[in-house]
Amino acid sequence: xTKGCPNSLDHRTRIGQTRREKTRERLCEAAIMVFxxxxxxxxxxxxxxxxxxxSRGTFYNYFDTIEDVxxxxxxxxxxxxxxxxxxxxxxxxxxxxxxxxGLRAFIEVARQNKLFLEFSARLGHxxxxxxxxxxxxxxxxxxxxxxxxxFRPIPEGLxxxxxxxxxxxxxxxxxxxxxxDVAAFVAAMLRVLGLSYEASVAIAALPVEAxxxxxxxxxxxxxxxxxASQ
Amino acid sequence: xTKGCPNSLDHRTRIGQTRREKTRERLCEAAIMVFxxxxxxxxxxxxxxxxxxxSRGTFYNYFDTIEDVxxxxxxxxxxxxxxxxxxxxxxxxxxxxxxxxGLRAFIEVARQNKLFLEFSARLGHxxxxxxxxxxxxxxxxxxxxxxxxxFRPIPEGLxxxxxxxxxxxxxxxxxxxxxxDVAAFVAAMLRVLGLSYEASVAIAALPVEAxxxxxxxxxxxxxxxxxASQ
Amino acid sequence: xTKGCPNSLDHRTRIGQTRREKTRERLCEAAIMVFxxxxxxxxxxxxxxxxxxxSRGTFYNYFDTIEDVxxxxxxxxxxxxxxxxxxxxxxxxxxxxxxxxGLRAFIEVARQNKLFLEFSARLGHxxxxxxxxxxxxxxxxxxxxxxxxxFRPIPEGLxxxxxxxxxxxxxxxxxxxxxxDVAAFVAAMLRVLGLSYEASVAIAALPVEAxxxxxxxxxxxxxxxxxASQ
Amino acid sequence: xTKGCPNSLDHRTRIGQTRREKTRERLCEAAIMVFxxxxxxxxxxxxxxxxxxxSRGTFYNYFDTIEDVxxxxxxxxxxxxxxxxxxxxxxxxxxxxxxxxGLRAFIEVARQNKLFLEFSARLGHxxxxxxxxxxxxxxxxxxxxxxxxxFRPIPEGLxxxxxxxxxxxxxxxxxxxxxxDVAAFVAAMLRVLGLSYEASVAIAALPVEAxxxxxxxxxxxxxxxxxASQ
DNA sequence: GATGAATGAGGCTTCATTCAT
DNA sequence: CATGAATGAAGCCTCATTCAT
Numbered sequence: 001x002t003k004g005c006p007n008s009l010d011h012r013t014r015i016g017q018t019r020r021e022k023t024r025e026r027l028c029e030a031a032i033m034v035f036x037x038x039x040x041x042x043x044x045x046x047x048x049x050x051x052x053x054x055s056r057g058t059f060y061n062y063f064d065t066i067e068d069v070x071x072x073x074x075x076x077x078x079x080x081x082x083x084x085x086x087x088x089x090x091x092x093x094x095x096x097x098x099x100x101x102g103l104r105a106f107i108e109v110a111r112q113n114k115l116f117l118e119f120s121a122r123l124g125h126x127x128x129x130x131x132x133x134x135x136x137x138x139x140x141x142x143x144x145x146x147x148x149x150x151f152r153p154i155p156e157g158l159x160x161x162x163x164x165x166x167x168x169x170x171x172x173x174x175x176x177x178x179x180x181d182v183a184a185f186v187a188a189m190l191r192v193l194g195l196s197y198e199a200s201v202a203i204a205a206l207p208v209e210a211x212x213x214x215x216x217x218x219x220x221x222x223x224x225x226x227x228a229s230q
Numbered sequence: 231x232t233k234g235c236p237n238s239l240d241h242r243t244r245i246g247q248t249r250r251e252k253t254r255e256r257l258c259e260a261a262i263m264v265f266x267x268x269x270x271x272x273x274x275x276x277x278x279x280x281x282x283x284x285s286r287g288t289f290y291n292y293f294d295t296i297e298d299v300x301x302x303x304x305x306x307x308x309x310x311x312x313x314x315x316x317x318x319x320x321x322x323x324x325x326x327x328x329x330x331x332g333l334r335a336f337i338e339v340a341r342q343n344k345l346f347l348e349f350s351a352r353l354g355h356x357x358x359x360x361x362x363x364x365x366x367x368x369x370x371x372x373x374x375x376x377x378x379x380x381f382r383p384i385p386e387g388l389x390x391x392x393x394x395x396x397x398x399x400x401x402x403x404x405x406x407x408x409x410x411d412v413a414a415f416v417a418a419m420l421r422v423l424g425l426s427y428e429a430s431v432a433i434a435a436l437p438v439e440a441x442x443x444x445x446x447x448x449x450x451x452x453x454x455x456x457x458a459s460q
Numbered sequence: 461x462t463k464g465c466p467n468s469l470d471h472r473t474r475i476g477q478t479r480r481e482k483t484r485e486r487l488c489e490a491a492i493m494v495f496x497x498x499x500x501x502x503x504x505x506x507x508x509x510x511x512x513x514x515s516r517g518t519f520y521n522y523f524d525t526i527e528d529v530x531x532x533x534x535x536x537x538x539x540x541x542x543x544x545x546x547x548x549x550x551x552x553x554x555x556x557x558x559x560x561x562g563l564r565a566f567i568e569v570a571r572q573n574k575l576f577l578e579f580s581a582r583l584g585h586x587x588x589x590x591x592x593x594x595x596x597x598x599x600x601x602x603x604x605x606x607x608x609x610x611f612r613p614i615p616e617g618l619x620x621x622x623x624x625x626x627x628x629x630x631x632x633x634x635x636x637x638x639x640x641d642v643a644a645f646v647a648a649m650l651r652v653l654g655l656s657y658e659a660s661v662a663i664a665a666l667p668v669e670a671x672x673x674x675x676x677x678x679x680x681x682x683x684x685x686x687x688a689s690q
Numbered sequence: 691x692t693k694g695c696p697n698s699l700d701h702r703t704r705i706g707q708t709r710r711e712k713t714r715e716r717l718c719e720a721a722i723m724v725f726x727x728x729x730x731x732x733x734x735x736x737x738x739x740x741x742x743x744x745s746r747g748t749f750y751n752y753f754d755t756i757e758d759v760x761x762x763x764x765x766x767x768x769x770x771x772x773x774x775x776x777x778x779x780x781x782x783x784x785x786x787x788x789x790x791x792g793l794r795a796f797i798e799v800a801r802q803n804k805l806f807l808e809f810s811a812r813l814g815h816x817x818x819x820x821x822x823x824x825x826x827x828x829x830x831x832x833x834x835x836x837x838x839x840x841f842r843p844i845p846e847g848l849x850x851x852x853x854x855x856x857x858x859x860x861x862x863x864x865x866x867x868x869x870x871d872v873a874a875f876v877a878a879m880l881r882v883l884g885l886s887y888e889a890s891v892a893i894a895a896l897p898v899e900a901x902x903x904x905x906x907x908x909x910x911x912x913x914x915x916x917x918a919s920q
Numbered sequence: 921g922a923t924g925a926a927t928g929a930g931g932c933t934t935c936a937t938t939c940a941t
Numbered sequence: 942c943a944t945g946a947a948t949g950a951a952g953c954c955t956c957a958t959t960c961a962t
Contacts, residue, residue, distance in 0.1 A: 019942080020942080023942090023943090041271045044934080044935060044936080045935075045936065045937095046934095046935070046936095054943075054944090055943060055944040055945055056936095056937090056944080056945065056946095057937095057938085057939085057942090057943065057944055057945065058942080058943055058944075060936095060937075060938090061942065061943075065936090066936090124354075152427045154414055154417075154418060155411050155414050157403075158411065158414055158415055158418065159418075161396070161399035161400075161403075162392070162395075162396050162399070162415075162418060164399075165392075165395035165396060165398065165399050166391070166392050166395060166396070168395065169391035169392070169394075169395050170391075173387075173391075181385050181388065184384055184385050184388055185388055185392075187384075188384060188388065188389075188392060188422045191421040191422055191424070192418040192421055192422060194421070194427045196426070197382045197424045249924095249925065249926095250924090250925070253925075253926085274951085274952060274953085275952080275953075275954095276951090276952075276953095284926075284927090285926060285927045285928060286927085286928070286953095286954090287925095287926070287927055287928065287929095287954095287955085287956085288925075288926055288927070290954070290955080291924095291925070291926075479921080480921080483921085483922090501731045504955080504956060504957080505956075505957065505958090506955095506956070506957095514922075514923090515922060515923040515924055516923080516924065516925095516957095516958090517921090517922065517923055517924065517958095517959090517960085518921075518922055518923070520957095520958075520959085521921065521922075525957090526957090584814075612887045614874055614877075614878060615871050615874050617863075618871065618874055618875055618878065619878075621856070621859035621860075621863075622852070622855075622856050622859070622878060624859075625852075625855035625856060625858065625859050626851070626852050626855060626856070628855065629851035629852070629854075629855050630851075633847075633851075641845050641848065644844055644845050644848055645848055645852075648844060648848065648849075648852060648882040651881040651882055651884070652878040652881055652882060654881070654887045656886070657842045657884050709941095709945095709946065709947095710945090710946070713946075713947085734930085734931060734932085735931075735932070735933095736930090736931070736932095744947075744948090745947060745948045745949060746932090746933090746948085746949070747933090747934085747935085747947070747948055747949065747950095748946075748947055748948070750932095750933070750934080751945095751946065751947075754933095755932095
């Protein structure tokens with residue numbers, strides 16, 4: 001196929017790898033957009049390749065199933081989210097504030113980025129949610145806080161489940177254009193962790209600055225492309 | 231038309247309606263079983279008719295889409311659930327206890343009835359969940375309790391969302407055979423409603439008697455059939 | 461089924477035959493209406509039985525296929541048409557006038573009876589057309605006129621074909637709400653029969669009185685029912 | 691993307707387009723054959739794909755409905771017909787002769803090509819008929835001739851309707867193996883246009899040379915294939 | 921005779937997957 | 942590697958027909 005093209009093997013390989021990486025990225029981005037619009041079950045391979053502007057056969061050079069590309073999309077989103085949310089959380093603050101700030105930052109990202117909102121709301125726990133983020137970026141955080149007496153005892157799995165499923169409910173409401181009392185949700189999660197009603201409400205009400213995505217953020221770029229095509 | 235022979239038409243009509251009702255019920259039961267195994271998106275009409283032992287065409291005499299039969303199944307389950315859970319809840323007890331008992335009864339039903347467990351866990355909020363039950367059998371219950379000062383202020387939609395999505399998480403864990411601390415979940419919900427940590431734990435730990443399904447319960451019968459075929 | 465109804469055999473039989481005849485008629489009428497709306501290929505047995513208000517099974521007591529009921533409908537229409545058009549044609553007039561009056565009366569019936577119009581236009585040569593009428597009510601009319609020198613020689617089959625297919629074209633235009641120069645069509649047919657241009661135009665322009673359907677005309681009654689349901 | 695290997699993409703594209711065009715043609719040809727045998731309403735997609743020897747899915751890569759492939763078939767037939775009939779008509783002859791020659795050539799093509807005959811007869815006005823041909827290849831021809839006094843006044847739509855429906859009647863007779871007096875039909879059409887009986891008969895009787903299909907005519911090829919399979 | 925529930929063959933459409941170029 | 946034509950399995954839906962009551 002590249003016969004007759006007089007490049008060195010090295011060069012071809014390098015070029016190839018770059019190109020390969022780029023095509024893969026294009027497919028991921030395209031998939032995020034399509035999943036955001038149609039959810040997992042409404043999406044077929046054709047939607048993705050058309051959005052990506054590649055041929056059907058190319059898809060199979062990178063992924064085997066539509067679920068595979070969802071996995072890849074999750075990884076991409078994780079990378080972006082970690083960058084965004086980490087900045088919003090001051091690691092010197094008490095655990096309750098860190099949870100509150102993290103949750104609110106996560107929801108704020110979704111509020112400001114329609115693409116991410118629809119993706120997360122539509123895919124639910126198949127998306128990359130806040131509890132995933134927490135588990136991976138601050139492992140052991142909750143149990144340490146419990147041991148330290150900052151939170152009251154609760155099975156770690158349960159609190160993750162409740163934060164994840166609760167956050168998804170919130171996002172789904174936001175997606176549908178309903179008014180959502182985010183502070184009330186955050187306060188509820190803090191009470192689950194053992195804070196008093198008053199403390200939960202107070203901390204949930206603390207001002208939080210919105211996360212600023214980097215200029216070259218894939219999420220930002222994809223959101224722009226996608227919003228334009230809506 | 232059959233004037234002069236006044237009974238034959240009635241008789242024929244009665245027979246027809248009985249048969250019709252029976253087939254519809256069969257389809258509903260079959261649908262519950264199939265949904266329990268494969269969820270909504272994994273289920274196709276063929277699965278249902280094969281499980282019900284009727285022809286494909288018969289399905290269309292009763293329903294138009296697979297979603298329609300899911301709606302019908304939900305109605306059936308609601309009927310059964312109301313009967314089961316109502317018995318477990320003493321209406322004279324304080325609101326917190328009623329919530330705690332209701333939640334635990336709901337989860338207990340699922341624990342004892344594998345079919346219902348898988349149906350609910352697999353369908354998530356497309357199933358007939360605890361918050362549906364609460365909303366329909368005791369409308370206004372939560373807001374009254376908030377007004378009465380038994381619970382602390384929280385948007386009603388939020389508490390329903392959290393109970394529903396939380397309960398589904400619990401059921402999903404149970405379905406996967408994981409150990410679940412149901413009392414901890416119930417206590418968490420009570421804290422969301424504003425109870426103190428100690429009160430939440432105490433009430434969640436009160437003994438609750440398991441709901442006893444009636445002998446002719448569709449759920450019981452279907453569960454038996456289904457478990458046998460597993 | 462009629463056991464216990466103490467009628468004499470004769471009476472039952474007579475009643476039965478009357479009822480039988482009435483049901484058959486109902487099916488025919490219903491079929492005409494449905495064919496008028498959907499044509500032959502768009503019509504299924506269910507449409508007919510629903511329009512007739514009888515059960516699906518009853519259909520099979522009278523007809524085997526949808527084409528059979530069309531045949532029956534044709535017979536009904538023929539009966540009605542013969543009554544209507546015959547009155548409009550004075551048998552003492554010269555052949556050219558008789559043809560002209562007959563054609564115009566036929567088209568006029570369709571113009572005044574939307575049901576018949578749509579039926580004829582939609583079914584085309586599967587309907588009961590003017591040439592059928594001519595062949596059956598005045599056999600040999602054209603060839604006699606040719607022999608008598610009133611018309612010029614032309615194969616009889618050809619003139620029937622042209623009148624039939626031409627009339628259907630006209631009806632189709634009428635059905636679509638287009639303006640149609642009926643006199644021009646009639647004149648064209650007269651020229652086909654050998655009349656000069658001037659004679660053809662003159663005769664086609666003679667005033668013709670619209671056929672008056674009998675009060676108890678099935679076509680009238682069915683048209684009313686049908687128009688009401690449009 | 692393939693910038694350094696400028697020929698490979700072009701080559702692939704060319705190959706692809708060739709293949710694509712060939713398959714499309716196969717489907718069209720197959721459709722013509724099937725329509726010729728079964729008419730529009732008797733034909734289903736499966737018949738076409740089986741005749742074409744392609745898979746069911748392939749059909750949908752080219753057409754959406756059976757009507758779409760009929761449209762395509764019509765275009766193919768038009769192309770062929772224009773070539774064939776144009777040759778038979780001397781544009782310097784008087785309008786009446788041009789009409790007469792055109793009609794006779796059209797019918798002659800059908801007489802010599804069983805496939806085209808059955809296609810046209812079976813599809814009627816859904817086929818590509820003589821009046822279509824006339825309208826598209828010589829627009830305004832009739833009205834000019836009327837203005838020039840060569841034909842007598844008649845609504846243009848009417849003359850097209852009569853030529854189309856009349857020609858179809860003729861073809862239907864031919865298809866059924868009946869003897870047809872084509873000259874009489876042509877003469878009748880000329881009289882419709884205002885010619886005298888004698889002139890109409892004389893012009894209709896002029897000798898006309900049979901149209902000669904090109905060697906690579908799709909119609910010829912398809913007719914051979916089809917006749918062999920009858 | 922009338923009824924309408926049940927049937928299943930037949931046609932439609934989508935879409936994951938393969939493969940020659 | 943990329944392409945996109947071809948494939949056919951799998952679902953969907955309609956409707957003529959049968960049959961017990």
